[in-house]
Every structure is written in C-alpha cells, then in structure tokens.
Amino acid sequence: MLSASGSQHAMKTLAPPTTCSRCKLRGLCLPLGLSAQDMDALDQLVRTRIKIPRGTALFRPGEQFKSLYAIRTGFFKTTMNGEDGDEQVTGFYMAGELMGLDGIARERYHCQAVALEDAEVCELDMTRIEEFAQRIPALQHHMHKLMSQEIVHDHEVMVLLGSRQAEARVAQFLLNLLERLGVRGQSSKELVLRMTREEIGSYLGLKLETVSRSFSKLAQQGLIAVKQRNVEILQTEQLHVLANLH
Amino acid sequence: MLSASGSQHAMKTLAPPTTCSRCKLRGLCLPLGLSAQDMDALDQLVRTRIKIPRGTALFRPGEQFKSLYAIRTGFFKTTMNGEDGDEQVTGFYMAGELMGLDGIARERYHCQAVALEDAEVCELDMTRIEEFAQRIPALQHHMHKLMSQEIVHDHEVMVLLGSRQAEARVAQFLLNLLERLGVRGQSSKELVLRMTREEIGSYLGLKLETVSRSFSKLAQQGLIAVKQRNVEILQTEQLHVLANLH
DNA sequence: CGTCGCGTTGAACCTCATCAAGACAGGTGG
DNA sequence: CCACCTGTCTTGATGAGGTTCAACGCGACG
Secondary structure, eight states: OOTTOOTTTOOOOEOOOOGGGOOOOTTTOSSSSSOHHHHHHHHHHHEEEEEETTTTTEEEESBBBBEEEEEEEEEEEEEEEEESSSEEEEEEEETEEEEOGGGGGTTTTSSEEEEEEEEEEEEHHHHHHHHHHHHHHHHHHHHHHHHHHHHHHHHHHHHHHHHHHHHHHHHHHHHHHHHHHHHHTTOOSSSEESSSSEEEEETTOOOOOHHHHHHHHHHHHHEEEETEEEEESSSHHHHHHHHHHH | OOOOOOOOSSSSSEEEOSGGGTTTTTSSEEEOOOOOOHHHHHHEEEEEEEEEEETTTOOOOTOOOOEEEEEEESEEEEEEESSSSSSSEOOOOOTTOOOOOGGGGTOOOSEEEEEESSEEEEEEHHHHHHHHHHOOOOHHHHHHHHHHHHHHHHHHHHHHHHHHOOOHHHHHHHHHHHHHHTTTOOSEEEEEOSSSSHHHHHHHHHOOOHHHHHHHHHHHTTTTEEEEEEEESSSSSEEEEEEOOO
C-alpha cells in the first residue's frame, strides 16, 4: 500500500464521500468564486480521503514529497527534530488548513505531521495541483496566497520567540488559536486545547512548567479561566495588550 | 520624510542594462532549463532595475503589494515592528534572493526591507509573474519552490529561537550565511558581516552584548577569528557541532 | 583632534530552566 | 466500588544563562 517508511499503516483510505464543491470548508483550502466547470475540475484534485487516528504520523521528515494535505476534521501538530533526539513543534493545524507546503522545496517532507486527535484529511496530489493551477488562474493565485500566509505567520512566531516573554507568548498563542477558530464559526470566548502543555511550550520556546505558570498568572489576573484543557477568555482586550507587551 | 507610498524617491530607476537571460544570478531567482523562447519571455518580467542607497527602505509594511524584488547586488534586512516602537529583524537577504513574498497574502507588504549596503534590485511585477507562470510550468513550480524554501528556512529559525542557546544561535547564523555565500561562489572560510551586532541580535533573539560575547567565546575556543565585521572560520566541523547543541 | 557610531567587557539583576514533590483525572484490574 | 497506576498538570525552591546598566576601546569622519 503506502511506501517508504510506512508511517501510514494505521490509516484507512475512504472513498470520497463528499466533494470539494460541497465541502463546508471550501474557501479555506480552495479559492472562492470559481465557475461550475472549474469547481468540477477541483473535485478531481483529491486523490483520497484518509482517516488518521490520534497519535499517528501523516508524513515524516525525509519521506518523498508527493501531496499536500487539507484537514477535514481533527487537529495536527508539525514537529522538526534536531540532530540530537530533541523535537520541536513548528506549528498547529486545524480544519481547513493545508499541511506539507514545506515539502515542495526539496521534494521531501521537512517536518513530521502528527494527529492530536482522530482526524480526516484530503490528500491533494501536488503534480495535479500544478497542472490545474496552470489552467485556473484563481487556483494558482490561491496557492501563492496560502504559502505567503504561512510565511507571514512564521514571521509572527519568530517575533514572538525573539522578543516576547513567557506570559505574552502564551497570550498571543491563545489569541491566535481563537482567531483561527473564529474564522471557522466557533466561539471566540472558549476553546479546548488539543495539545499538552509540553507541546505548547515546545512551540513557544518555553518549558511546560513555564507554560503552566503563565496560564495560572493569566487566570490570577482575571484574563482567562483555565480548567484542564478548557480555556475561557474573560478579557480579550487586556489579553491583546499583554500579548504585545515586551 | 518618506511618505506612505513614496519610499522610493531616494532611488534611481535604470534602463535595464542586462537581461535576465544573461544575468549571472539566473538559476537563483529564476528556473533553469527553459527554452530560448521562454527565456525571452522572462526578460519581460523585470519592470525596472532600482538602485537603493544604503539605509533606504525598498518597501514598508502596509504599502500596497505589487512586486517581488530580486537582489542583483547588495544586502538587505527585513524587519517587522510590533505595536510599540520595537522592531525585529526577520531575515537577511543577499544577491539572487527574492524579497516580498510575505506581501502576497494580504496584498500589502508585511515587513520592511532596508538595504544594508548600496544595492540594486530587479522589480518583478507579481501580476505578470502569475501570467507567465500560467504559460510556463517551470516558472510556476519555481515560485512554489522558492516560497517553500522560505518556509523551511523560517522553521529552522523557529527551532533556533525556541531551543538553542546563544553560542549555538550565533554559530548556526554564521554557517547559514556561509552556505548561502558558498552557492554564490564565495569563499566558505571567510565572510564580511553586512549588519551590526544589534541587527544580528535582533534576528537571533539576543541582545547585542550577548552576540558580542558569543563571538568572543567562539574565538577563544579557536573556532573562528573575528576582526570587526570580518569573520574567518577556522573549524567548520566544530562549529557545526556547536550549532546543533542544545 | 574631538565626536560619533559601533563593539567589547565587567558586574548586578531577573526571567526562565531545572529539580522535586504533590494534585488531579482517566483507565485498569482486583 | 475502591485501589492503584499512569500521564498530565500545578506549584515551590534553587540556579544558570541572558539582560541590563555602565565604562571603555576602537575606527571613521569631519
């Protein structure tokens, strides 16, 4: 079935149950405002839909790059591993977002994508994407936009890591998650963290204890309420202020 | 003195003296292996060549995005400014590299590009790039590759900022510059830093004093020799080891 | 020659990492 | 149902790496 390192052997492949043209997440992974004809074409982009159980890797660094993956449901982290054993989270991805863009450069995936909860993704063959983008200008432009967005986001994280201190990092992390959830029609006041404190810390360049302490301090100040992985935002404005401090 | 869109009046516009097809840097900004016909087409990509005096901004955050800029000669930094006055360096760019990719996402430049020495850039109209990419698959793919490369690089910086300590950051910074200079046929043993200690620090999430101390320590250990902004690499291997530590 | 920007070095301080102990929830087995 | 275990999270005490503040060296330039 699936080659190389077999990181996918726990996954099931499904017959496409829904088409891109009918997908509620359209407009996130794909451009809006296409002709009916182009929409039909796009439906051919998806090779397969794949179920990924929690904890399983969708792709691993070094594997031959072939496809991008659009998340239908579930939540992922991507990690890079330094030469030694250490591993760092480079991103979190939710429904409607595209993973694997870093694989294009060297035709190998550069990071590892792991599901943090049972998930379902659409596999988009990169060759086909480029073929279609050749004919559909809006698709080509959309690809450029998506990649540019990732670059912008990465730069924001770099600023975070380079100059903000612990509480500000955590605050901005929460606000970023909320914003992305908001686009998907979720509450902008409550959220459930899909990842551990350690994974948050790895992403933010902090130790898990520091993340925990930061949550506690934000709670003490009345900006948020934390119960396990459930977080409620009490003062969005204040949180924004804090996130941009130092 | 430089207003909104007027960040360019300190610059001179030149009639194209050389074409892309004859440019020594071809293969960096543009794809290789095109037909003579396609090459001719590419020559039309460049709107103008612009001279940028040292210290001048090529574009600023918030300005309407229209073009990418390929560096012919010179050296740039890009910076982002947080809400308060603080400014952080998000990247350094040298001849043959492309700036402005972060502008595509929102049709506004997201960062500021400033020349660290007198420079000359080629202005590439984005609309035209997309038109040409529509007809030339290799160009389309090349664009994807370039953007993916930027993403990969940013992720590497994120790991650096998130988990390495000062000396390792500086070591990796030097090695990265050397590698990129190497591709351009420069010595892989010597380099001249085009930026201040403060700018290096800003990029690496360190204060200028820490950068200075790190240089001194690397020199003490005999890995490099530093004289002002001239750096000589004495033990590349050791430097690699140190760069991947912690 | 004096000034100015940049870089180096030292000393005190502070934030976050580290080490350690305990709390809490979920799951398993008796 | 309770006892127990495990993974995760919280909280405290201590220490290290980097920041901050300050003084000085150095080269470029007028």
